Amino acid sequence: MDFKLTPEQEALKKEFEDFFEVEMKHEPEDWVWGLEGLFSDAGWPFNVYMAKRLAEKGWLVRPWPEEYGGCNAPMIEQLIFGDVLGYYCAPGVDPLGVGMIGPTILAVGTEEQKKEHLPPIAKAERFWCQGWSEPNAGSDLASLTTKAVKDGDDWILNGQKCWNTGAHRADWCFTIARTNPEERRSKGLTYFILDMKSPGVSVVPIESMDGSKHFNEIYFDDVRVPSRNVIGEVNGGWAITQATMNYERSSVGIMSGASRGLNELVQYCKETSLRGKPLSQNPHVRHRLAQLAIDIEVGRTLSYRVGWLQEKEDIMAAAAAACGAKVYSTELWQRVAFTGIEIMGLYGTVAKGSKWAVLKGQFEDLAQSTPGYKLGGGTSEIMRSIVAWVGLGLPRIK
Amino acid sequence: MDLGFSEEQEMLRKTARDFLETECPTSLVKEMAEDEQGYTSELWGKMAELGWMGLALPEEHDGMGMSFLDLAVLLEEMGRACLPGPFFSTVVLGGLTILEAGNEEQKKEFLPKIAAGEAILTMALTEPSASYDPASITVKAVPDKDDYVISGTKLFVENAHIADYLICVTRTKDGAGKGEDGITLFLVDGKSPGITTTLLKTIAGDKQCEITFDNVRVPQKNMLGERDKGWPVVAKILQKATVAKCAEMIGGAQAALDMSVAYAKERIQFGRPIGSFQAIQHHCANMVTDVDGSRFITYQAAWKVSEGLPAVMEVSMAKAWVSEAYRRVTQLGHQIHGGIGFCMDHDMPLYFKRAKAAEPTFGSADWHREIVARELGL
Ligand SMILES: Cc1cc2nc3c(=O)[nH]c(=O)nc-3n(C[C@H](O)[C@H](O)[C@H](O)COP(=O)(O)OP(=O)(O)OC[C@H]3O[C@@H](n4cnc5c(N)ncnc54)[C@H](O)[C@@H]3O)c2cc1C
Ligand SMILES: Cc1cc2nc3c(=O)[nH]c(=O)nc-3n(C[C@H](O)[C@H](O)[C@H](O)COP(=O)(O)OP(=O)(O)OC[C@H]3O[C@@H](n4cnc5c(N)ncnc54)[C@H](O)[C@@H]3O)c2cc1C
Numbered sequence: 001m002d003f004k005l006t007p008e009q010e011a012l013k014k015e016f017e018d019f020f021e022v023e024m025k026h027e028p029e030d031w032v033w034g035l036e037g038l039f040s041d042a043g044w045p046f047n048v049y050m051a052k053r054l055a056e057k058g059w060l061v062r063p064w065p066e067e068y069g070g071c072n073a074p075m076i077e078q079l080i081f082g083d084v085l086g087y088y089c090a091p092g093v094d095p096l097g098v099g100m101i102g103p104t105i106l107a108v109g110t111e112e113q114k115k116e117h118l119p120p121i122a123k124a125e126r127f128w129c130q131g132w133s134e135p136n137a138g139s140d141l142a143s144l145t146t147k148a149v150k151d152g153d154d155w156i157l158n159g160q161k162c163w164n165t166g167a168h169r170a171d172w173c174f175t176i177a178r179t180n181p182e183e184r185r186s187k188g189l190t191y192f193i194l195d196m197k198s199p200g201v202s203v204v205p206i207e208s209m210d211g212s213k214h215f216n217e218i219y220f221d222d223v224r225v226p227s228r229n230v231i232g233e234v235n236g237g238w239a240i241t242q243a244t245m246n247y248e249r250s251s252v253g254i255m256s257g258a259s260r261g262l263n264e265l266v267q268y269c270k271e272t273s274l275r276g277k278p279l280s281q282n283p284h285v286r287h288r289l290a291q292l293a294i295d296i297e298v299g300r301t302l303s304y305r306v307g308w309l310q311e312k313e314d315i316m317a318a319a320a321a322a323c324g325a326k327v328y329s330t331e332l333w334q335r336v337a338f339t340g341i342e343i344m345g346l347y348g349t350v351a352k353g354s355k356w357a358v359l360k361g362q363f364e365d366l367a368q369s370t371p372g373y374k375l376g377g378g379t380s381e382i383m384r385s386i387v388a389w390v391g392l393g394l395p396r397i398k
Numbered sequence: 399m400d401l402g403f404s405e406e407q408e409m410l411r412k413t414a415r416d417f418l419e420t421e422c423p424t425s426l427v428k429e430m431a432e433d434e435q436g437y438t439s440e441l442w443g444k445m446a447e448l449g450w451m452g453l454a455l456p457e458e459h460d461g462m463g464m465s466f467l468d469l470a471v472l473l474e475e476m477g478r479a480c481l482p483g484p485f486f487s488t489v490v491l492g493g494l495t496i497l498e499a500g501n502e503e504q505k506k507e508f509l510p511k512i513a514a515g516e517a518i519l520t521m522a523l524t525e526p527s528a529s530y531d532p533a534s535i536t537v538k539a540v541p542d543k544d545d546y547v548i549s550g551t552k553l554f555v556e557n558a559h560i561a562d563y564l565i566c567v568t569r570t571k572d573g574a575g576k577g578e579d580g581i582t583l584f585l586v587d588g589k590s591p592g593i594t595t596t597l598l599k600t601i602a603g604d605k606q607c608e609i610t611f612d613n614v615r616v617p618q619k620n621m622l623g624e625r626d627k628g629w630p631v632v633a634k635i636l637q638k639a640t641v642a643k644c645a646e647m648i649g650g651a652q653a654a655l656d657m658s659v660a661y662a663k664e665r666i667q668f669g670r671p672i673g674s675f676q677a678i679q680h681h682c683a684n685m686v687t688d689v690d691g692s693r694f695i696t697y698q699a700a701w702k703v704s705e706g707l708p709a710v711m712e713v714s715m716a717k718a719w720v721s722e723a724y725r726r727v728t729q730l731g732h733q734i735h736g737g738i739g740f741c742m743d744h745d746m747p748l749y750f751k752r753a754k755a756a757e758p759t760f761g762s763a764d765w766h767r768e769i770v771a772r773e774l775g776l
Contacts, residue, residue: 001407001467001697002400009399076399266774286771293770294695294715301401301694302687308401324687381676387686388679392659395674 005080013080016059020088023053030352032362033089033257034369036212039166043091050092051124060098061122064106068114069122075311079252079304086253087260096166097121097128101174101193104244108232117172117193129167129196131175131218132241134160139382141176142186142238146220148177153227155179155192157200157220163376167203167216170196174244175220176237183235191237194225210368249322250306251329254373255299258329258336261366262292264359265340279343288339295332302328320391323383331380334370341367401694406464407471414475417448422479424745430482431603435560437483446515451489455497459509466638467704470645470697477649480748482604484518484557490642491556491635492519495565499583499623499631508563508585522552522566522586522609523632530636530761532629533576537611539568539584544618546570546584548611558607559595561588566611571626578629583622590614602755637713640760641703644696644720647756651692651724654731654749655685662734672734681730688723695719711773714766721763724753 005013026049028042037043054060055069063078064070073081085093093099102121105113120126137144146159157177167173173194180188194201200223205213232240266289269279279285302325309318340363341348352361374380388394403411421441430436445451454469455461469489476485493512496504511517527534537550548568558564564586571580586593592614598606623631659682662673672678699716702709728750732739739746757763 001403001701003698003701005399266776269776280776283768286776287764287767289774289776290718290767290770293774294719294767297698297712297715298691298695298719301698302691304399305401305690305694308399312402320686321690324683324690327683328687328691381680384680384683385676387683388673391686392682394659394662394679394682395671397670397674 009076009080012077013084016081016084017088019057019059020084020090023050024088024090026050030360032352032360032365033091034210034212034365035165035208035214035372036210036365036369038091039169039214040212044169047091048124048127050090051094051127054092055122055124060093060124061102061118064102064118064122068106068118075307079250079307082250082252083256083300086256089257089260092124094121094124094127094166096130096170096174097126097172100130100244101128101172104174104231104240107243108240110228112228113193113231126171127166127169129164129170129173129218131161131164131167131173133163135162138163139379141241142189144176144178144189146175146177147181148179148190148192148225150179151224155190155225155227155230157192157194157223157225159220161218161220162206163215164203164218165215165376167196167218168205168213172196173201173218174231175218176241177220179237180235186238188235189237189241190234191231191240192225193229193231194223198223198225200224208369208372210365210372212369249319249326250303250310251322251325252300252303252307254329254333255296255303258292258299258333259296261336261340261363262289262296265289265292265336265343265363268359269343274345285343288343292332292336292339295335299325299329299332316390320387323378323386324391326378327374327380327383327387330370330373333366333373337363337367337370401697403471407468410464410468411471411475413448414472415478417444418475418479418481422481424480424748427480427482427748428742434597436557436603436605437560442483442515445485446513449513451485451493451515452509452513454489455493455509455513459497459505460513461509465704466641467697467700470642470700470704473642473645474649474652477646477752478653480650480752484520484560484605486639486642486646487520487557487561488512488518490639491521492517492563492565494638495521495583495631495635496585496622498634499628503619504585504622517562518557518560519563519565520555520557520561521635522555522558522564524552524554526551526553528554528758530765532578532581532632535567535569535581537566537568538572539566539570539582539616541570541618542615545615546582546618546621548584548586548614548616550611552609552611554598555595555607555609557605558588558609559597559605564588564593564609565622566616567628567632580626581628581632582625583628583631584616585620585622586614586616590616600755602751604752604755636760637709638703640713640717641696641699641709643756643760644692644716645700647720647724647753648689648692648696650749650752650756651685651689651720651727654728654746654753655682655689657745657749658682658685658731658734665736678734681734685727685730688727692716692720692723711770714761714769714773717761718763718766718770721757721766725757728753 038047061070062073134144148155148157179190200221202219204217306321347358350357389396449462452461457463496508539546539548566584566586570582592612594610596608600606665672695716699712
């Protein structure tokens with residue numbers, strides 16, 4: 001047991017911090033981190049700018065092999081990076097390209113696929129979206145109905161996807177479609193990647209409850225996808241979706257983002273008086289903030305543990321721990337947001353842009369986006385079930 | 399960063415688990431909860447043979463020279479086994495205090511005895527005010543020739559009824575403020591005239607006592623550390639004791655989780671294991687987060703303490719979290735066990751009761767949240 005960073009790791013951390021300290025000065029006015037912040041008209045150019053800067057530094061895909069733009073960085077360094085990135089609430093790391101499809105292609109893609117797709121991700125030249133969910137296939141993804149039919153050397157895709165974050169910005173999409181209608185559920189599914197400019201792809205925005213337009217519906221209308229864009233085996237897509245979901249699920253960024261939020265709240269409570277007394281002297285407020293600090297520290301150890309298990313290649317334990325950390329971190333984040341607006345009282349309800357908004361209205365904003373974080377990427381219920389099945393070996397009866 | 403145990407710690411853990419599984423079955427735990435003494439000299443002797451009492455004491459005093467972190471590993475296993483008896487009070491409250499504040503002579507006299515399992519110790523700290531702050535110390539020690547004379551009442555002193563020596567935390571400055579200044583520690587012979595101990599009946603059958611000191615004479619040479627400057631020592635030991643308690647608690651919480659998962663797999667209702675019902679699965683998943691969270695926040699604090707790094711915030715975070723997590727875990731454990739777990743014969747109540755007893759010990763979650771708030775600058 002040893003919780004300290006080596007001097008080299010400390011130095012690296014400092015380097016990351018110094019970078020973001022400077023670069024975050026380019027933040028657009030009234031910009032607030034979140035899906036809205038990443039994909040809105042004001043936020044997208046900042047996101048791309050930061051992505052390019054990170055690519056120049058060689059930091060976007062540090063864990064990848066050198067030939068694809070990385071530096072084989074160990075997991076612990078990635079955790080440190082995620083920690084700092086999260087604390088600065090910085091954009092720039094495409095959660096879908098860098099976070100999901102890149103590692104998937106790295107693990108199961110062909111040489112050609114790696115050569116074609118990994119460098120543009122590493123250089124921040126190509127952004128991705130995830131086209132998995134459908135109106136009738138959410139948690140039960142294996143029941144999806146989007147179809148792909150072979151036509152010569154191509155596949156023709158037809159169907160509707162939904163809740164696709166950033167699809168309106170993305171250059172490419174990774175998706176799953178049913179290629180064997182005879183097989184039920186997970187057996188007849190194939191994993192595809194496709195150019196969003198392909199004829200027949202259309203994207204319709206969906207406004208989410210926090211007023212942001214980050215997610216979308218995607219319609220595939222006779223979209224032609226060449227065979228070389230199948231990832232893995234035909235009808236073997238399900239196993240790959242499972243692998244995609246297991247990359248970098250440490251949730252470390254949420255913990256450090258929460259920690260940043262808490263620091264700002266603490267500061268606010270020290271500076272703000274209610275009925276002539278600083279909020280920081282109200283015992284109820286003190287205890288709520290202390291509890292958040294404790295919960296965040298616990299969360300940090302839980303997410304570092306995910307990385308540590310991944311590094312040890314204890315894959316099943318890491319998967320279960322990651323699911324546990326996902327539930328924990330998203331629920332914690334919601335508590336941070338709610339605690340914030342509750343302590344602020346009426347001021348907590350004022351949205352950004354008003355002179356009366358507290359802390360740029362970020363808590364009003366965050367509070368409304370947190371319900372989504374408990375759903376996207378696997379709902380809390382599904383995550384808990386995976387902890388029980390995979391982590392504890394409790395029986396799964398279908 | 400390394401979140402695993404070292405090879406030696408792994409070995410210690412395994413030895414401890416195997417030993418305690420055979421030598422400290424839950425039947426013994428239950429028997430000792432009812433027993434006046436609360437321990438058997440047979441088990442105590444065997445533990446001494448393994449060197450456990452001296453595990454974290456230096457080799458020059460017949461200890462094994464291992465670290466506080468190693469001790470935490472052992473305590474976790476003891477918590478898993480609900481080990482009854484005076485290990486904690488002797489080693490953590492007694493041995494570590496003498497190691498911290500004792501002079502050479504005192505160390506030479508007491509530490510080897512502790513390491514050999516020949517002395518039982520405890521610390522008489524809390525009073526009827528039941529608080530862990532310096533202001534709560536009112537038991538007086540007044541100099542009289544070559545002695546000090548102690549009078550007053552201490553409460554919630556574990557194992558005082560069997561202790562060979564009590565480390566008594568006293569106030570030696572009259573009129574001085576009620577703060578940290580003027581607190582002095584004494585090593586008091588448990589059989590000194592004027593000491594009366596009364597065993598309390600408590601939720602976990604742990605041996606909490608009331609002690610009254612009625613003009614108890616203690617030779618001056620038994621002063622531990624400097625006169626009037628005892629509080630920093632107490633604060634340091636409290637920090638260690640708090641983390642040590644957390645280590646015990648995570649052992650118990652892990653046992654309650656393991657037991658509940660095993661039961662969920664074997665108990666059939668509605669023609670299937672109850673562990674196949676989602677309500678039960680989600681209870682188990684929540685327990686896992688509580689146990690894992692407890693483990694790493696505790697070991698982080700233990701590591702800091704072990705390395706001698708500042709750890710006020712970490713220790714309080716650990717105790718605040720673990721106090722509530724252990725409680726939640728045992729509540730869910732009972733829920734999963736249904737009626738059978740509600741029986742005295744069952745093992746689940748052992749953990750429930752210990753969780754409840756550990757909650758306020760060395761400060762409740764509220765107490766420690768307040769410390770965290772202060773450390774946050776609030
Ligand atoms: C902010 C956000 C971003 C998203 N981004 C993307 C994206 O980029 N790409 C993409 O493909 N999808 C995306 N999604 C979709 C996301 O993956 C789905 O919302 C999620 O899988 C849940 O599916 P659903 O919404 O259809 O809910 P449902 O699956 O219908 O679930 C409804 C409720 O039932 C519960 N439930 C369902 N099955 C079970 C079960 N077996 N046991 C217990 N409870 C169950 C769920 O936990 C939930 O509480 C996003 C969603 C959100 C909110
Ligand atoms: C104080 C007390 C007094 C009692 N008095 C009487 C009495 O006077 N007369 C009498 O006949 N009985 C009595 N009982 C028994 C009581 O009715 C049973 O304990 C209760 O029905 C639960 O059954 P069980 O203990 O066998 O637990 P189980 O049924 O084995 O349940 C174990 C766990 O599994 C869960 N579980 C079981 N099935 C499902 C499911 N389908 N979905 C989700 N979760 C499930 C339960 O909720 C529980 O958490 C008493 C029990 C207690 C504790």
